[in-house]
Amino acid sequence: MKTFYLLLAQAGFSHAGLRFACSSISIQRLDPVVEPGNIPSSHVHQIVGGNAFNATMQGDIGEKGTCTTCAYTEDFSNYWTALLYFRHENGSYKRVPQYPNAQLGYEGQDAPDIKGGMTIYYTQKDLLGNGDKYITAFPPGFRMTVGSPTTTSIANSSAQPGLAYTCLQTILTRGFETPDFPKKPCPAGIMAIHHFPACWDGANLDSPDHQSHMYDTSLGQFREAGPCPASHPVRVPQVAYETMWQTQLFGDMWPGDGSQPFVWSFVDGRGYGTHADYMFGWKGDSLQRAMNDSCMFHACGSPGMQGVLKTQTVEEMNRCAIRNTVVEETEGWLDELPGQAMPMM
Template identity: 35%
Template sequence: MVAIPSTAAVLITWPLLFAQTNAFWRLLCDNPVTVGRYDPIVSPGGVAGHVHTVSGGSGFSMSSTYEDLRASSCTSCQIKQDKSAYWIPNLYYQGANNGTFEEVSTIGGMTVYYLQRGKNIQQMQPGEVKSFPPGFQMLAGNPALRSAGNSLEQQAINFVCLDYAAGSSSSLGLPTKNCPQGLRAQVVFPSCWDGVNLDSANHKSHMAYPDAVSSGTCPASHPVRLVTVFLEVTFEVDQFASRWYPGRPQPFVFAQGDATGYGLHGDFQNGWDPAFLQQAIDTCTSSSGQMQDCPLFDLQYGQQCHVTPQVNELVNGAPLAKLPGCNPVTFSAESKAACTEALPEVWNTTAQYLGLTAPPTSNFLSNQPQTRPSYNKWQFLGCYEDSWARTLPNAVGVVGDVSVSSCLDACKSSGYNYGGMEAGQECWCSNVAPSAKLLTYASCGATCKGNSSELCGGGWALSIYNDTSAVAPVIPLTSTDLSSLFNGCYQDNPNRIMQQRMSSNFTVDGCPNVPQTVAACALSCAASGFTQAGVEYGGECSCGPLAARSVRVADSECSMYCNGDATSSTFCGAGYRLQLYKLPAPPALLSSAAPSITAILVSSSS
């Protein structure tokens, strides 16, 4: 490892620098909006050379513009008005003997400081610091660097090894010791603008650093002072503390193959409304750094704003055999050999969404759990709210653990044409379309216990599917046919052997107060998705299933005439005697061919 030059002393003063300044705010970005080979500044419209972690507006893409960012439906950062995009390269752990690569997770997302720095660090002059113009973008750092230097740019890019017990330390390159509380990567962007160009060929020459890195005097060639942007990302390197190995100063490497850390860099694409940002610069001058101290900002927390991937390439998750792209691991600028690669598939459309679950028709990487849009003839309807009353009332068992296919197969074999998965491991069925509240996809983000690549509802949320091939037969209405469905007379008790009780004046096919007959009860239960119906005490109607270990008695004990039968020729159970009917599979729904309600009320014998 190259020794740290004397400029490291400057780095250690950053926290003190913040304590002295009069104006800054700290913007937290809870999660990456996307991760992949994207860089609309350096590689607009194409696959970028290496992987970046991106925070900010959901309008971001490999070809995003200022207008795209302003049109973002959400942002992963906590100030709603900021639709800007910020990105740095991914950090990976490389295993011993040129082993595989594992993404190093971050702690707390990304933190973006906005520093109102002028020539005098203690006090900016009125109107001295300007907002970014529309279309402005810039790059800080050099991805190809592999050695230390003392330029202003290299002083502005550094690391802090967080160790609360032994004391934290700063360095220009990746530290050669473990950092128990995380490795913080820091990138200060230049703040002196030439006043003309929104970008430049190398994405840096239209900008320059003031002589004190974040404050001081701007060069004459770049006279316009812009607000200073400073990024922090803390990597959770301690998870690999037991896996260091000899032969390397440290085991980490950035996505562009940089094993030194000197190639750390950051990109910024402006997404602010310039007038609003200028107002914030001029009026939000608290020295606390708290966003809450600026009344202009609309704040949000934990929104989980995302955009679906554009490049069909795995860049995290399971260990990678190589770094994505043409990025061999290097320790010096001269050591990178030329190589070629076959570019991955590019998807032209993206979806912006909140939560951890993208719309079912979106593009997905192969390691992303997803909502299965269809299975055989089953079609996904949506994510629905569940409750103790149950949106789909019939629980079924499956073969093995629950997956989309195992649950829907179980529902179909049980005669149901609606099936739903809940909490990753429950399967529920019905023959009635769900009428519960439709939730966002984010509510159904639990992976299926039986298939980790699929999503199976969530907490009190059902991923519901409909079997579009199901053709529901009509409940038979003649006395003879109803007799064929009769399944015995059963002893009831105060706890009830059939739990779902219908109203004494129940409804059939939208018609209320239907007279109490066997046919009316059977139709009412079928319309509610049940496979069994029972009548007792002259017309009380209950729907199945029947409780386990129910006791069948002699059919003659169901001896009370049906209240709705004016001819007193049909029976509807008796006191604590339930007259049971097994409905066709799948249970009938009234079809367009069903007779009128008057035809339903024919007499039927038990």
């Protein structure tokens, strides 16, 4: 049975909570948090996680799915961001593919590639330890967002230190984060980073803006967050996404005038509007068990290593799929992005 985890060699990434891959389950215009019931939603998303994903998700989705594209078999949560496109000088668009985080590694050279997707984190303190605070797992039905597609300036985006980009010089580059898209070609692509708030009001599973029930004390870059305020006293796991975009595939088509050619699927060419959605779906008490265990990365469970969580192979992750509700062209060269007839700058 082919598996994909290696013990992480780099000391700076050798421990601290959960860190795992999820392959893609869908690319389509649905957003059950911000636009529940809208078929289609306003712009295209890339989605990973459980196969219960649909336009009107409610309740305990951990009990509704039958498979997941995430490494941990008890995680039926859904995680999604906008899709990234390359905009050609002639005005057409092409989807930028994702690639797996190299730091997760493989045990066998013949192991299959993870199908798109992203890397998911649930940390407690920072990347060096779990700290001594009690971490409360999210309850069934919990959801939240971070960032906003309406953010158009550095002034607004600077208030969200957990949203950033790294111009990858190699597949192992980390740090050197910017709040906007890199302005020159990146040799190994662009990594988009989304850190969610980790202080909860302890009462509301959601809020009208999908953010007010949470409070952000994070400093970005997995640094230790400040204490939670009295208004949001419950410390929950620090959820973060990393998505590796293969922008280097378009290096020979970089515009002659040197302008930055990548845009989110809602036609944001600056990058300040980057945002992400989260819908909790861990089965039973599995996430709380992991948080109580204080395990570190692979020690929480990986193929061939016993842990508090169960894992699956890459083949099993990639096999989990759903049928798209919204059927439209998202691949190839497009004259305009789905749902975006008038480009915004």
